[in-house]
Amino acid sequence: MSVHDFIRERFFPHMWCAGCGHGTILNGLIRAVDELGIRKRNLVMVTGIGCSARISGYVDFHSLHTIHGRALAFATGVKLSRPELHVIVPMGDGDGLSIGGNHFIHAARRNINLTALIMNNRTYGMTGGQFSPLSGLGIKASTAPYDNIDNSFDVVELAKAAGATFVARTTTFHVNQLSDLIKAAIQHKGFSVVEIFTQCPTYFGRKNKLGDAPQMLQTFKERTVPVGSPKKQEDPSLIERGIFVNIERPEYCDEYQKLLERTQEA
Ligand code: SF4
Secondary structure, three states, X not given: OOHHHHXXXXXXXXXXXXXXXHHHHHHHHHHHHHHHOOOHHHEEEEEOOOOHHHHHHHEOOEEEEOOOOOXXXXXXXXXXXXXXXXXXXXXXXXXXXXXXXXXXXXXXXXXXXXXXXXXXXXXXXXXXXXXXXXXXXXXXXXXXXXOXXXXXXXXXXXXXXHOOOXXXXXXXXXXXXXXXXXXHXXXXXXXXXXXXXXXXXXXXXXXXXXXXXHHHHHHHHHHEEEXXXXXXXXXXXXXXXXXXXXXXXXXXXXHHHHHHXXXXXX
């Protein structure tokens, strides 16, 4: 197998804008899958709606392109019915933390063995650049032309608090770390979350005067540091990337199976 075998070439050219970070995430993901030696028939990708969700059309795994905010609900059903399959759930700001926020915290609380990728570009790209729960104070959006006054979620802190057993963060600039973290998340037994800062030059970058895609990538490079870096103490505004949580806890499908067996014995 090579990485090309994981691509559905008939769906290309892709719909993402020039410079969009989502293609880099697709690249990191299929490289991770290739390096893990997982067979295509053992992989399922479930997505909701949005620019990020189009990723499920471009991979030659079993794929479900479902409804907005419900990717984790569909993925939970797939995993419970076929727990031996790897289930990967890429989501944008809305799918993951807005309309899908409730599914996110409950999937984390259950510790079901899914790999959630939060493709965080701080905007709703597909629908025209509205602000999202990850946009942050003071940014401009098509629905916040005079600055956004909503606080944003911290994906890592939210996932930790909700009970996710693997939590990591990286960016589309750090391509090797991106692939390594996705690999680790897929291998983890339990609910794993990788937040990936990704650039939307078309809306978020343009409205906030952040420059073109290379300039946005340069910002990811300059404004993030490895977990535990002393630079974070010197400048608390820097954002850490790496693995924040990696623990073992009973997994939901295993516990469900045990429950079924106890019921049958009774
Ligand atoms: S609108 Fe933004 S997120 Fe959507 S494809 Fe274009 S650059 Fe990517």
